Amino acid sequence: MNHYDLAIIGAGPAGMAAAVTAAESGLQVALIDEQARPGGQIYRNVGSPALRQREILGPDYYAGERLVEALDHPQITDFSGAMVWEVRTDTLCLTVDGQSRQIGFQRLLIATGAQERPVPFPGWTTPGVMTCGAAQIMLKTSGLAPNGPLIIAGSGPLLLLIACQLSRAGVEIEALLETTPRRRYLESLSAWPGALRGWRYLLKGASMLAELRRRGVKHLTGVSQLRAEADAEGQLCGLSYHRGGHQQRLDCATLLVHQGVVPNVQLSRSIGAAHDWDEVQQCWRPRLDPYGETTQAGVFIAGDGGGIGGALVAELQGRRAANRIANQLSRLGATEFEHRANSLQRQIDFQLAIRPFLDRLYRPADEFLRPSDETLVCRCEEVRAGEIRQLARGGCAGPNQAKAFSRAGMGPCQGRLCGLTVSQLMAEASDRPVAEVGYYNIRSPIKPVTLGEVAGLAADQDQQPQAPQIAEPSAVSNYQRSVSR
Amino acid sequence: MATVSNFKRLPANAAAEVCIWVEGQPVTAREGESVAAAVLAAGLGPTRTTPVSDSARSPYCMMGVCFECLMEIDGQANSQGCMTAVEEGMQVRFQRGIRAVPADTDTEKSTEKEAGENR
Numbered sequence: 001m002n003h004y005d006l007a008i009i010g011a012g013p014a015g016m017a018a019a020v021t022a023a024e025s026g027l028q029v030a031l032i033d034e035q036a037r038p039g040g041q042i043y044r045n046v047g048s049p050a051l052r053q054r055e056i057l058g059p060d061y062y063a064g065e066r067l068v069e070a071l072d073h074p075q076i077t078d079f080s081g082a083m084v085w086e087v088r089t090d091t092l093c094l095t096v097d098g099q100s101r102q103i104g105f106q107r108l109l110i111a112t113g114a115q116e117r118p119v120p121f122p123g124w125t126t127p128g129v130m131t132c133g134a135a136q137i138m139l140k141t142s143g144l145a146p147n148g149p150l151i152i153a154g155s156g157p158l159l160l161l162i163a164c165q166l167s168r169a170g171v172e173i174e175a176l177l178e179t180t181p182r183r184r185y186l187e188s189l190s191a192w193p194g195a196l197r198g199w200r201y202l203l204k205g206a207s208m209l210a211e212l213r214r215r216g217v218k219h220l221t222g223v224s225q226l227r228a229e230a231d232a233e234g235q236l237c238g239l240s241y242h243r244g245g246h247q248q249r250l251d252c253a254t255l256l257v258h259q260g261v262v263p264n265v266q267l268s269r270s271i272g273a274a275h276d277w278d279e280v281q282q283c284w285r286p287r288l289d290p291y292g293e294t295t296q297a298g299v300f301i302a303g304d305g306g307g308i309g310g311a312l313v314a315e316l317q318g319r320r321a322a323n324r325i326a327n328q329l330s331r332l333g334a335t336e337f338e339h340r341a342n343s344l345q346r347q348i349d350f351q352l353a354i355r356p357f358l359d360r361l362y363r364p365a366d367e368f369l370r371p372s373d374e375t376l377v378c379r380c381e382e383v384r385a386g387e388i389r390q391l392a393r394g395g396c397a398g399p400n401q402a403k404a405f406s407r408a409g410m411g412p413c414q415g416r417l418c419g420l421t422v423s424q425l426m427a428e429a430s431d432r433p434v435a436e437v438g439y440y441n442i443r444s445p446i447k448p449v450t451l452g453e454v455a456g457l458a459a460d461q462d463q464q465p466q467a468p469q470i471a472e473p474s475a476v477s478n479y480q481r482s483v484s485r
Numbered sequence: 486m487a488t489v490s491n492f493k494r495l496p497a498n499a500a501a502e503v504c505i506w507v508e509g510q511p512v513t514a515r516e517g518e519s520v521a522a523a524v525l526a527a528g529l530g531p532t533r534t535t536p537v538s539d540s541a542r543s544p545y546c547m548m549g550v551c552f553e554c555l556m557e558i559d560g561q562a563n564s565q566g567c568m569t570a571v572e573e574g575m576q577v578r579f580q581r582g583i584r585a586v587p588a589d590t591d592t593e594k595s596t597e598k599e600a601g602e603n604r
């Protein structure tokens with residue numbers, strides 16, 4: 001087994017910046033990412049972009065090139081195309097090309113970023129409904145764009161961005177439907193002072209709106225009650241929605257939805273780090289010290305995985321965590337550490353000034369946080385919101401018990417797409433705060449792995465395996481059971 | 486199975502072509518892209534039906550979160566199509582609800598990808 005001073009999971013802006021900073025301090029760094037190339041989702045494939053026309057994705061995307069280039073450092077070992085499925089105190093298990101192996105580390109940085117917030121509404125499982133993030137990934141990695149009637153619906157900066165990008169690429173957009181409730185504009189007023197400090201972001205928002213207008217994209221606000229409709233083959237054929245007191249309908253072959261992004265907490269939960277409910281961002285975030293260290297000593301988080309801040313903040317937080325780690329491992333003196341920490345903090349604060357405004361303005365409409373009873377909440381096991389509400393009213397203690405009763409969260413996505421909703425529905429139905437209701441317990445393996453891969457690891461170590469849970473017959477995944485029924 | 490693609494390829498930088506087989510049909514993909522992207526570009530799908538109600542699903546998030554893109558890739562069931570890069574000659578099959586699942590024997594279980602039980 002190879003040992004590293006620092007293992008970093010996730011090669012997005014936070015992970016890449018941390019790797020370089022740590023390497024420059026003399027640390028041996030393992031940089032691990034599931035993708036073949038560094039970049040994360042925001043700079044996905046930036047080292048080898050598919051699109052010929054750079055104007056489509058714009059300069060904010062190609063800004064990632066500089067981070068990728070800096071990774072060429074002798075102290076950084078690149079583990080690309082590697083899937084981490086279990087993290088222990090000083091080792092982690094990963095699979096590369098079907099081969100499992102372990103890596104030892106002194107410090108761990110989780111930089112697994114964000115996922116899009118689940119957007120449950122009737123029909124959201126229909127083939128043809130995808131997320132705005134998915135559309136961006138297809139642009140970045142394949143140069144693929146929706147063809148045929150396209151509707152973009154939801155709320156948040158990415159909604160406007162993808163509309164601009166697709167429009168620049170010559171894609172026709174049937175309609176851009178904004179679900180931001182009108183009262184959010186009022187609610188966000190209190191955050192204007194911060195917004196003014198972050199005027200660059202405001203300017204970007206304004207220029208995107210102006211671009212959409214210039215390009216003639218039909219942009220409708222005040223939209224609610226989305227419902228995706230399927231044809232006889234089950235494929236998406238239209239979207240109905242409510243606006244201006246009327247029910248309306250449009251044909252579409254592709255519907256891109258978005259309600260902002262939330263920290264991806266799967267890994268930090270699996271190691272037992274403490275998480276708190278963030279009422280403003282309506283999501284869970286790991287409890288971190290000022291340098292990003294979790295409640296599990298030696299494990300750090302930087303970037304959107306610790307709370308949404310965006311790519312620039314992620315990069316700064318990555319450097320901040322790396323400096324702290326170098327300092328803890330006696331590779332960076334106290335004076336220099338303090339100096340760097342202060343300077344980074346100032347930059348982070350400046351970049352975060354816009355957040356309170358954005359968080360308030362783009363807080364999703366209640367119908368997406370706590371959807372109607374008929375809406376599927378757990379896509380894997382097909383559990384509806386009504387069932388969760390009923391369980392909560394019947395005295396079900398929390399998501400883990402609800403899971404046992406309803407199977408919600410037991411499927412292959414391990415609650416990634418229903419966890420937030422289930423917690424919020426139960427809180428609402430039992431009239432308790434979300435923090436009290438809690439979240440699913442997340443256990444390893446956090447990614448699908450074959451028994452063969454687990455066994456291969458044991459053989460590789462030539463020792464008794466540390467009993468990965470899946471190796472025990474009692475823990476054969478429920479997905480397996482459910483599909484075998 | 487849909488035949489007209491809901492996606493089109495925009496002018497792209499040069500990349501090698503990779504041929505994969507989806508449900509026995511040849512599909513030309515772009516080197517470096519995911520199986521899920523290649524399947525969507527070819528207008529094929531739905532890529533699975535659910536074990537519970539047999540309802541149709543296709544890739545949703547393209548970033549490894551939703552597991553809607555589970556397919557059988559080179560004989561390995563429950564592989565995430567959006568996290569698997571295309572390779573020449575790859576054999577891709579769609580998973581059909583309850584029916585596609587092999588009998589619950591140990592040998593077959595070992596090729597089945599599994600995620601943890603989160604009870």
Ligand code: FES
Nearest residue numbers: 547551552554567
């Ligand atoms: S499309 Fe969501 S995990 Fe692959």
